[in-house]
Amino acid sequence: MRIPLTKYGLPEVAVYPAAIAILMAAVAFFGPALLPRAAVVAAEGILTLVLIWALMFFRDPQRRIVADDAILLAPADGRVADIETVDEGDFIGGRGLRIGIFLSIFNTHINRAPCDVKVEKITYRPGKHLNAMNRRAGQVNESNNLALVRTSSPQDRLLVRQISGAIARRIVCAAREGQQLASGERFGMIKFGSRTELYLPVSEQIECLVQVGDKVKAGLTPLAKYRHL
Numbered sequence: 001m002r003i004p005l006t007k008y009g010l011p012e013v014a015v016y017p018a019a020i021a022i023l024m025a026a027v028a029f030f031g032p033a034l035l036p037r038a039a040v041v042a043a044e045g046i047l048t049l050v051l052i053w054a055l056m057f058f059r060d061p062q063r064r065i066v067a068d069d070a071i072l073l074a075p076a077d078g079r080v081a082d083i084e085t086v087d088e089g090d091f092i093g094g095r096g097l098r099i100g101i102f103l104s105i106f107n108t109h110i111n112r113a114p115c116d117v118k119v120e121k122i123t124y125r126p127g128k129h130l131n132a133m134n135r136r137a138g139q140v141n142e143s144n145n146l147a148l149v150r151t152s153s154p155q156d157r158l159l160v161r162q163i164s165g166a167i168a169r170r171i172v173c174a175a176r177e178g179q180q181l182a183s184g185e186r187f188g189m190i191k192f193g194s195r196t197e198l199y200l201p202v203s204e205q206i207e208c209l210v211q212v213g214d215k216v217k218a219g220l221t222p223l224a225k226y227r228h229l
Contacts, residue, residue, distance in 0.1 A: 008172045008189040009058035020051045060110055063219050065184030069152040070229035072114045074216040075160045076196035078103040088199050091147045092157050095202040099223050102195055109189045112219040113181035117148040122177055144171045159199035162190050184219030
């Protein structure tokens with residue numbers, strides 16, 4: 001069965017598995033002459049698991065996105081790490097609800113649009129590499145901000161922040177300013193354990209649908225809903 005791999009994973013998706021496969025071949029060829037048979041079998045087993053993980057990390061499963069103008073979808077797979085009301089004057093222009101999603105090294109790392117949006121502005125910011133579980137990571141870590149405007153009514157301003165973690169050091173964003181993204185459309189990824197945040201306006205018309213600890217999937221799990229659409 002073919003494993004769907006993301007184009008955003010290049011060159012790692014080709015280099016890492018190839019390097020592991022070469023190492024496995026070397027162990028199989030030289031190992032019997034240098035190591036006990038049990039050690040060779042154990043080494044090959046460990047390398048096989050690492051190879052499977054390397055391929056699975058860059059997986060890009062197909063997902064059937066259900067279009068609904070009233071729903072804001074999760075922009076990443078993972079676990080809801082925190083939900084807080086914050087000041088987001090730079091783009092939203094006031095109080096915003098921040099929903100932080102932690103992505104472990106076992107999650108799919110593709111980022112997707114929360115709804116039909118136009119990309120207003122993209123801002124990359126260098127920074128630290130704190131553990132992505134830390135809620136401060138969004139403020140001080142290397143990050144990439146996508147300022148978005150809903151293309152359907154209400155045309156609220158949203159913000160998706162891609163954040164690197166202690167391991168993740170490579171943010172990929174294929175979106176461009178002025179581009180329109182459909183709900184659930186892929187726009188990039190963060191390589192190796194990370195954090196993604198969705199900022200939305202604080203409003204009586206928007207209901208948060210998740211709690212801290214919930215597991216979510218990008219493009220499938222509703223994070224918030226407009227009450228009267």
